[in-house]
Amino acid sequence: MESVIRQGDDRPAEVPLLPLDTSEVVARYESMVYGIAVAHTRCRGDADDVYQDVFLTYHRRQPECRSEEHRKAWLITTALNCARSVTRSSWRTRVVPLNPETAEPTDQFRFATEEQDALFGALRSLPETYRTALYLFYFADLPVARIAELLGVGAAAVKMRLSRGRGLMRDRLQGGYFDE
Amino acid sequence: MSDDIFAEIAGQLRPGEQTRDELLRTIAAEEAGWPGPDADTRVAPAPAKTAGRWPMLGWVAAAALALVAGIALVPRLTPAAMEVADPPQVGAARPAGLPDDTVGGADEIDEPEPVAAAASDYATLYAAVRKAAERWYGGGRDGALIDAESAGGRAPAPMPMAAAAADSAAASGSYETNTQVAGIDEGDLVKSDGRTIFIATGSKVALVSAAGAGSRELARIDTAAGDAGPDLSGDRYVVQGSVVDLMLHGSTLVVLVTEYEPQLDQLPNSSTTAYVPYTAIQTKALLYDVSDPAHPSFLTSLGQSGAYLTSRLVGDLLYLVTEHVLTDDIAADQPETFVPLVSEGRARSLLDAADCAILPYPDGPRYAVASSIDLAKRTRIDSESVLGGSQTVYLNADNLYLGAADYEKALSKKARKAAGVPELREVWGTRLTRIALQDGELDVAGQGVVPGTVINQFALDEYEGHLRVAVTVSGETTNRGWLSQPALYVLDSDLKIVGSLPRLAKNESVQSVRFEGPIGYVVSFERIDPLFALDLSRPEQPTVMSALKIPGFSTYLHPWADGRLLGLGMDADNNGMTTGLKLSMFDTSDPFDVTEQVNVKVPFDDSEALYNHKAVLVDTEVGLIGFPAVSWSSDRVSPRYVVYRYADGAFTLEEKLRPKVSQDGYGVRGLTLNGDLYIASSAGVDVYRVDGFDQLAALTLT
Numbered sequence: 001m002e003s004v005i006r007q008g009d010d011r012p013a014e015v016p017l018l019p020l021d022t023s024e025v026v027a028r029y030e031s032m033v034y035g036i037a038v039a040h041t042r043c044r045g046d047a048d049d050v051y052q053d054v055f056l057t058y059h060r061r062q063p064e065c066r067s068e069e070h071r072k073a074w075l076i077t078t079a080l081n082c083a084r085s086v087t088r089s090s091w092r093t094r095v096v097p098l099n100p101e102t103a104e105p106t107d108q109f110r111f112a113t114e115e116q117d118a119l120f121g122a123l124r125s126l127p128e129t130y131r132t133a134l135y136l137f138y139f140a141d142l143p144v145a146r147i148a149e150l151l152g153v154g155a156a157a158v159k160m161r162l163s164r165g166r167g168l169m170r171d172r173l174q175g176g177y178f179d180e
Numbered sequence: 181m182s183d184d185i186f187a188e189i190a191g192q193l194r195p196g197e198q199t200r201d202e203l204l205r206t207i208a209a210e211e212a213g214w215p216g217p218d219a220d221t222r223v224a225p226a227p228a229k230t231a232g233r234w235p236m237l238g239w240v241a242a243a244a245l246a247l248v249a250g251i252a253l254v255p256r257l258t259p260a261a262m263e264v265a266d267p268p269q270v271g272a273a274r275p276a277g278l279p280d281d282t283v284g285g286a287d288e289i290d291e292p293e294p295v296a297a298a299a300s301d302y303a304t305l306y307a308a309v310r311k312a313a314e315r316w317y318g319g320g321r322d323g324a325l326i327d328a329e330s331a332g333g334r335a336p337a338p339m340p341m342a343a344a345a346a347d348s349a350a351a352s353g354s355y356e357t358n359t360q361v362a363g364i365d366e367g368d369l370v371k372s373d374g375r376t377i378f379i380a381t382g383s384k385v386a387l388v389s390a391a392g393a394g395s396r397e398l399a400r401i402d403t404a405a406g407d408a409g410p411d412l413s414g415d416r417y418v419v420q421g422s423v424v425d426l427m428l429h430g431s432t433l434v435v436l437v438t439e440y441e442p443q444l445d446q447l448p449n450s451s452t453t454a455y456v457p458y459t460a461i462q463t464k465a466l467l468y469d470v471s472d473p474a475h476p477s478f479l480t481s482l483g484q485s486g487a488y489l490t491s492r493l494v495g496d497l498l499y500l501v502t503e504h505v506l507t508d509d510i511a512a513d514q515p516e517t518f519v520p521l522v523s524e525g526r527a528r529s530l531l532d533a534a535d536c537a538i539l540p541y542p543d544g545p546r547y548a549v550a551s552s553i554d555l556a557k558r559t560r561i562d563s564e565s566v567l568g569g570s571q572t573v574y575l576n577a578d579n580l581y582l583g584a585a586d587y588e589k590a591l592s593k594k595a596r597k598a599a600g601v602p603e604l605r606e607v608w609g610t611r612l613t614r615i616a617l618q619d620g621e622l623d624v625a626g627q628g629v630v631p632g633t634v635i636n637q638f639a640l641d642e643y644e645g646h647l648r649v650a651v652t653v654s655g656e657t658t659n660r661g662w663l664s665q666p667a668l669y670v671l672d673s674d675l676k677i678v679g680s681l682p683r684l685a686k687n688e689s690v691q692s693v694r695f696e697g698p699i700g701y702v703v704s705f706e707r708i709d710p711l712f713a714l715d716l717s718r719p720e721q722p723t724v725m726s727a728l729k730i731p732g733f734s735t736y737l738h739p740w741a742d743g744r745l746l747g748l749g750m751d752a753d754n755n756g757m758t759t760g761l762k763l764s765m766f767d768t769s770d771p772f773d774v775t776e777q778v779n780v781k782v783p784f785d786d787s788e789a790l791y792n793h794k795a796v797l798v799d800t801e802v803g804l805i806g807f808p809a810v811s812w813s814s815d816r817v818s819p820r821y822v823v824y825r826y827a828d829g830a831f832t833l834e835e836k837l838r839p840k841v842s843q844d845g846y847g848v849r850g851l852t853l854n855g856d857l858y859i860a861s862s863a864g865v866d867v868y869r870v871d872g873f874d875q876l877a878a879l880t881l882t
Contacts (some may be wrong), residue, residue, distance in 0.1 A: 109193070
């Protein structure tokens with residue numbers, strides 16, 4: 001596990017940093033991309049795939065970014081779509097325990113504390129609509145206007161998603177799972 | 181929650197060192213912009229709203245609906261051209277899987293759209309697979325997929341063949357899975373002949389008698405046992421997964437399972453626990469004789485490469501479609517490393533090269549594999565594969581259509597023009613393959629492309645020799661804007677576009693589609709909700725007939741009776757925010773004036789029925805609509821099975837029943853049999869009297 005140091009990678013960059021070579025882009029945006037990957041896939045192996053695919057795609061395509069914000073937007077959108085693609089694909093995500101009794105459950109990303117696990121777990125259990133908005137707002141530190149732009153919806157819709165998503169998070173963190 | 185915890189969590193979200201090192205090694209080994217002067221890499225994706233190689237797949241899940249109705253393909257007005265349908269343009273000598281990618285960007289050239297070709301031999305196929313693998317995995321991954329050791333362990337064994345026996349007719353009061361095409365069954369987790377209910381539960385199948393209060397478990401099939409189980413005689417470690425679907429034909433039960441192999445070479449050598457990816461080896465149709473449901477007996481096993489995609493049943497013929505992704509290394513002199521195989525019992529054989537078609541731009545080294553199996557004779561009739569894979573499968577009595585999203589190659593200028601979207605600078609498409617079905621023989625008979633993506637199998641429909649496809653077209657415009665619009669295309673038997681409505685609406689995407697003979701309905705959404713009626717009496721010139729605006733959108737459409745169309749979906753407020761489930765009944769009796777006759781808010785938040793039509797029970801005879809739903813609104817997640825009645829122009833909530841649900845909450849099915857409602861899932865069965873919903877019986881399956 002990496003040390004718990006918040007990188008500057010998710011602050012809006014005022015200073016134009018272009019161009020960077022790919023490994024520098026990886027260093028700068030690794031946490032952001034990996035976070036999106038973990039939040040939007042079912043297991044750690046898938047998240048690893050998304051992480052690698054996003055930066056490999058970046059490396060191979062060398063998208064022409066007009067600004068650092070532009071590059072960040074490219075990475076976020078690619079990561080979201082890539083996560084969706086990986087989650088949908090039928091061959092990457094099959095994890096069959098060798099022995100159901102003793103096998104570890106699907107390898108999940110683990111955080112340092114149970115509280116953090118519970119919080120992120122609740123986020124991951126939300127429908128994608130809310131999950132994405134909440135993730136980008138709270139973990140990628142994007143302002144509502146940028147999220148709206150990235151998701152192609154109005155700012156009002158993003159605010160609604162955040163508000164409803166927060167409500168759902170609260171429900172999930174307080175209650176049990178099934179009421180049977 | 182303080183903001184600190186977010187920062188703490190965000191700070192931990194980093195990949196393992198091994199994962200990072202692997203990436204950095206790959207990057208270091210490759211020149212930036214690989215694979216060189218290729219059209220695909222030159223075109224930078226528009227960062228603001230678009231993606232890299234993955235187009236936006238309907239991200240924005242808010243807002244309202246456009247119901248596009250009335251695709252009136254009047255039979256008499258179909259064009260004369262149909263009668264002289266050209267022979268399909270396939271089987272050409274040129275291996276179309278090898279596009280000429282040494283030329284410039286897609287924008288600059290006006291290349292012809294190549295059609296799918298059948299591989300003339302394994303060498304041609306190998307070249308195409310290798311090319312696809314290189315595009316997909318890149319050249320830098322330690323020679324992955326290229327020229328390596330033999331996969332080994334696939335020695336043929338004698339094939340046990342059971343004698344054929346006639347199937348008995350189904351009992352009366354039968355249950356039918358909610359399917360797309362009338363008379364064509366689709367595999368599902370629960371099946372019934374009215375007498376016995378078959379329920380997939382893990383790697384087993386429970387057989388439960390449908391006997392009202394006397395319902396009980398009769399037997400259980402263990403698919404992992406004996407000859408039905410994985411072949412453990414070789415040196416490969418094979419695991420058989422859960423039952424993915426069931427199909428019932430007379431007294432023959434088909435149980436579909438997939439065999440997996442762990443990729444042990446990916447195990448790290450230093451850690452005590454690890455994530456091990458499993459590769460789907462083959463999907464098997466296990467045939468059981470269930471004429472005596474208390475004593476089911478295994479008949480035979482018919483398998484094919486890949487993970488399960490879908491299955492259909494037409495008469496005696498079972499069509500099984502899988503997706504086979506090559507993850508192991510390939511070698512030119514070892515066809516078993518790159519050619520799909522089929523199995524009967526333990527015996528395996530490779531598909532002939534002639535049965536391996538190649539899409540022009542395969543999206544990775546993946547095949548769609550289709551087989552036809554005669555359930556009366558218990559034998560495979562034919563197989564066909566398409567390099568390029570498939571995500572969407574539509575089958576009618578005459579044709580099997582495969583839709584494959586093409587993220588490798590943007591549409592050429594010519595294709596964009598043919599599709600009526602010349603204003604888009606870069607747009608991805610869906611490759612369509614038509615496989616003609618003739619008494620179980622499968623032949624690739626046409627290939628084409630439409631811009632955009634299809635939402636599911638309901639987006640495809642053939643009528644009077646024309647395929648209609650509803651898509652969401654997304655792409656970058658020539659003035660660098662981003663566009664997303666629902667569109668409808670009409671294609672001929674060669675899958676050439678003959679008619680189109682390329683701009684049904686602006687900045688919306690398709691939510692659901694239903695074709696009903698000459699009429700078609702498309703629900704799209706945005707914030708405000710036009711409901712269009714289209715006249716497609718001339719395939720070349722479809723026109724909009726009417727439009728209606730209502731809030732919310734339907735994700736599933738079901739033709740009711742008497743000019744009514746049932747919609748199941750989400751309600752939305754004026755901001756386009758979804759506010760919960762909703763049932764709508766549309767009056768489609770006049771396609772020039774489609775109206776929402778009535779709607780009702782369903783007091784739940786989510787339902788499997790929103791994504792899976794097989795979770796919907798519609799019994800128009802008694803006016804019953806049933807589906808599983810969950811509610812999050814309280815402090816817990818509450819799964820229910822809700823039953824509505826539609827009568828006298830109104831919906832009534834009949835009952836909210838508590839189903840037995842498995843941990844993932846999916847796979848709950850309602851069956852009406854002989855006046856009783858059975859709610860079955862892998863966790864158990866509850867039996868209620870439809871009249872009054874008194875509970876008659878409860879069985880737990882563990």
